[in-house]
Structures are given as C-alpha cells and as structure tokens.
Amino acid sequence: MATMVKVYLVRHGETAANKDGVIQGQLNTQLNEGGIRQAGLLAERLKDVPFQLAFTSDLERAKKTAEIVLAHHPDVELQEWKELRERFMGSLEGTKLPPQVRRVAVREEKAIETGDQMKERSFAWWKQGIIPLAEQRFKEHRHGEPLEPLNVLATSHGGLISVFTNAAVLEGLVEAAPGVEFGRCWNTAVSIIEVDESLKGKIVKYGDISHLLQPQVNVVDANVDEVETDSAV
Numbered sequence: 001m002a003t004m005v006k007v008y009l010v011r012h013g014e015t016a017a018n019k020d021g022v023i024q025g026q027l028n029t030q031l032n033e034g035g036i037r038q039a040g041l042l043a044e045r046l047k048d049v050p051f052q053l054a055f056t057s058d059l060e061r062a063k064k065t066a067e068i069v070l071a072h073h074p075d076v077e078l079q080e081w082k083e084l085r086e087r088f089m090g091s092l093e094g095t096k097l098p099p100q101v102r103r104v105a106v107r108e109e110k111a112i113e114t115g116d117q118m119k120e121r122s123f124a125w126w127k128q129g130i131i132p133l134a135e136q137r138f139k140e141h142r143h144g145e146p147l148e149p150l151n152v153l154a155t156s157h158g159g160l161i162s163v164f165t166n167a168a169v170l171e172g173l174v175e176a177a178p179g180v181e182f183g184r185c186w187n188t189a190v191s192i193i194e195v196d197e198s199l200k201g202k203i204v205k206y207g208d209i210s211h212l213l214q215p216q217v218n219v220v221d222a223n224v225d226e227v228e229t230d231s232a233v
Contacts, residue, residue, distance in 0.1 A: 011189045013068075022096045031060075039188060053079070054152065063080065087112070089113075119167040126173065133152065165182060169203070172200075175201070190208045191206045
C-alpha cells in the first residue's frame with residue numbers, strides 16, 4: 001500500500017536533569033549545551049526532509065528541539081500539543097534518588113500518571129492529529145493528484161514515545177516492520193512511522209541516533225523518566 005503520511009517521532013535533546021539523573025516528568029526544563037548540539041546534529045540530518053507540518057509537546061525542551069530542526073524549514077507550522085508531554089511524576093518531579101529508593105518511591109507515589117492515561121492522550125494526538133492528515137492525503141490521491149507522503153515532525157519525550165509505540169502495536173494502530181526492535185529511546189532519537197491508505201501505521205525505524213555517533217558527542221545512557229516508571233505503566 002502507498003504511504004500517505006510519514007511521521008518522524010523524535011525525542012528532545014539533552015537537559016541538565018537528564019545528565020544528572022533527575023526525574024523531570026512535566027517540569028519545564030531547558031536544553032543544556034549538549035542538548036542544543038544534539039538538536040543541531042538532528043537538524044542537519046533532517047534538513048532535506050520536506051516537512052509540511054510539525055507537532056511538539058508544549059514543554060520547552062521538546063519545543064526548542066523542534067524549533068532547531070525547523071530552522072531549515074521556516075515555512076512549516078509548529079503546533080503545540082499537551083498530549084505529547086512526558087509522564088506526570090507527581091511529587092517525584094525534580095528529585096534525584098538512588099535507584100532502589102526511586103523504585104520504591106515510584107510504587108508509593110499515587111499521583112504518578114498511569115500507562116493507560118498516557119496511552120489515551122497519545123492515542124488522542126494520533127487519531128486527531130495524524131489520521132486526518134492520512135485521510136485527506138488519500139482523498140487527494142483518489143482525485144488523481146501525484147502521490148507523495150506528507151512528512152510530519154513530532155517532538156516528544158522518551159517515556160511518552162515508549163508508551164505510545166508499545167501500546168499502539170498491542171492495540172493494532174501500528175505494526176513494527178520486520179527487523180525493528182524497541183529499545184532505549186535516547187535524546188534526539190528518531191523513530192519513523194509510515195501511515196498507509198488503510199490508516200494503519202508501520203514503524204520502520206525506532207530510536208535511531210546515527211546522527212550522534214561521531215567523536216565528541218556525548219549521549220546520556222539512562223532516562224529516569226522512562227526506565228524508572230516501568231512499574232507504573
């Protein structure tokens with residue numbers, strides 16, 4: 001089937017909290033120097049993709065990452081969606097705890113957003129933001145217009161991307177292409193989902209950071225917002 005929409009789902013660049021192992025959740029943290037550099041390398045990688053639309057979490061670290069990428073695409077509209085925010089972590093936001101203490105705290109913190117809640121809001125973004133684009137593209141295709149995929153940028157967060165992709169596969173919204181495996185979602189990692197005329201998505205790439213694999217680029221090897229909330233999913 002022909003691809004109607006191609007979604008580049010990207011995690012934001014590094015923040016000081018990422019680097020220090022601080023739980024961010026929905027704290028409105030900023031990119032640090034390393035994160036700005038990562039976003040610049042991402043922008044260079046994606047500069048030749050003809051984006052027509054962009055979505056972002058309304059948190060600053062995701063929004064700034066999108067803005068850096070879109071410097072190469074100045075005419076592209078950037079829409080802020082709170083549905084793309086990271087998991088709300090309650091009173092743990094802003095804390096830095098040893099791993100064993102953190103796991104206990106996650107189990108005991110009742111205000112933490114559940115995996116089902118994250119699934120529902122990420123699905124709302126997909127169904128209200130992405131699927132109508134695919135439907136419109138299909139109508140244009142049926143009317144004989146030349147078919148090129150609509151390229152969409154979406155910047156979000158590690159926990160949200162992990163929950164969305166896994167839940168979407170389980171519920172049949174998308175499928176993983178042969179050979180695609182879900183692993184760690186690093187800062188500025190790129191996942192690509194192609195939506196065909198049946199409106200089903202196919203994840204053809206997950207968590208790719210090839211743009212960062214060069215000398216003098218450091219990558220934080222843990223994400224406490226993602227890893228330490230597994231028990232809350």
